[in-house]
Amino acid sequence: MRTGDYLHEFEHLLTGLNTAETSDVLEYYQEYILDADLADYTAAMTKLGTPQQLARKTLADYSLRQTTPTMATPRHNARLIWIIVLALFASPLAIPLALAVIALLLAGILVVGAIILAAVVVVAGLMLAGGFALIGGLALLLKSFATGIFYIGAGVATLGAGVLALLIGYLVVKVLLQMGVVIIKFIYHKLQTRHQKGARNA
Numbered sequence: 001m002r003t004g005d006y007l008h009e010f011e012h013l014l015t016g017l018n019t020a021e022t023s024d025v026l027e028y029y030q031e032y033i034l035d036a037d038l039a040d041y042t043a044a045m046t047k048l049g050t051p052q053q054l055a056r057k058t059l060a061d062y063s064l065r066q067t068t069p070t071m072a073t074p075r076h077n078a079r080l081i082w083i084i085v086l087a088l089f090a091s092p093l094a095i096p097l098a099l100a101v102i103a104l105l106l107a108g109i110l111v112v113g114a115i116i117l118a119a120v121v122v123v124a125g126l127m128l129a130g131g132f133a134l135i136g137g138l139a140l141l142l143k144s145f146a147t148g149i150f151y152i153g154a155g156v157a158t159l160g161a162g163v164l165a166l167l168i169g170y171l172v173v174k175v176l177l178q179m180g181v182v183i184i185k186f187i188y189h190k191l192q193t194r195h196q197k198g199a200r201n202a
Contacts, residue, residue, distance in 0.1 A: 001040060001041035001042075002040060002041060003033050003038055003039070003040060003041060003043075003044050005041050006033075006041045006044040006045065006048075006051060007026060007029060007030065007033075007044075009051035010026075010029070010051040010054055010055055011026055013051055013052060013055035014055055014058065014059065016059045016062070016083075017058075017059070017062060021062065025058055029048070029054075032048075056083070056086045056087045057087045059083055059086075059087070060083050060084050060086070060087030060188065061087075077174075077177040077178060077180065077181045078177060080181055081105065081177075081180055081181060081184055084184050084185070084188050085102060085105070085184070087188065104183075105180070108176065108180055111176070112173055112176055112177075115169060115172055115173060115176075116169065116173065118169075119165060119166065119168075119169030119172075122162075122165050122169075123162045123165050123166045123169070126158050126159070126161050126162030126165060127158075127159060127162040129155075129158050130154075130155045130156070130157075130158030130159035130160075130161075130162060131155065131159070132155070133151050133152075133154045133155030133158055134151070134152055134155030134156065134159070135155075136151050136155075137149065137150070137151030137152030137153075137154070137155055138152065
């Protein structure tokens with residue numbers, strides 16, 4: 001098989017990049033293959049890894065460059081963490097590190113899951129209590145105006161506390177995901193730096 005087959009497979013795996021980015025990446029690796037005098041598919045795979053491994057690394061690199069953690073949504077941060085983990089698995093030397101990162105992520109998911117569950121229980125409890133207090137206060141208005149107003153006020157305050165708890169839960173999850181992205185970026189950059197130094201010394 002030729003190096004063109006390698007690049008063709010690689011191109012089809014760059015699903016997260018737009019046309020211009022894909023062209024830039026392909027041009028870079030075409031020049032790299034020519035400069036390194038990689039004669040065929042096997043030579044390219046020996047030097048660069050499989051097309052899947054190279055694609056995972058490339059997508060991770062692009063995602064890291066384009067992401068501003070403070071502006072990213074929790075969903076985007078979760079996707080970025082997943083892309084970087086896949087990129088770590090792409091390098092055989094990084095598989096033990098990737099397994100450690102997976103273990104760390106599972107612990108993080110359990111923590112985030114526990115926070116979400118606690119937030120749901122607290123919010124549901126506050127909303128129910130606030131709703132009942134509000135309805136009870138409206139019912140009591142005709143019998144005792146002061147008591148009715150008290151319960152209406154307590155109900156509104158409890159509903160407000162429920163909304164506040166929901167927002168705080170969302171912010172906590174968002175911050176935890178941002179911290180996860182920062183940690184995993186640090187690990188990935190360290191690994192890339194070490195790999196580049198090793199390649200230069202080889």
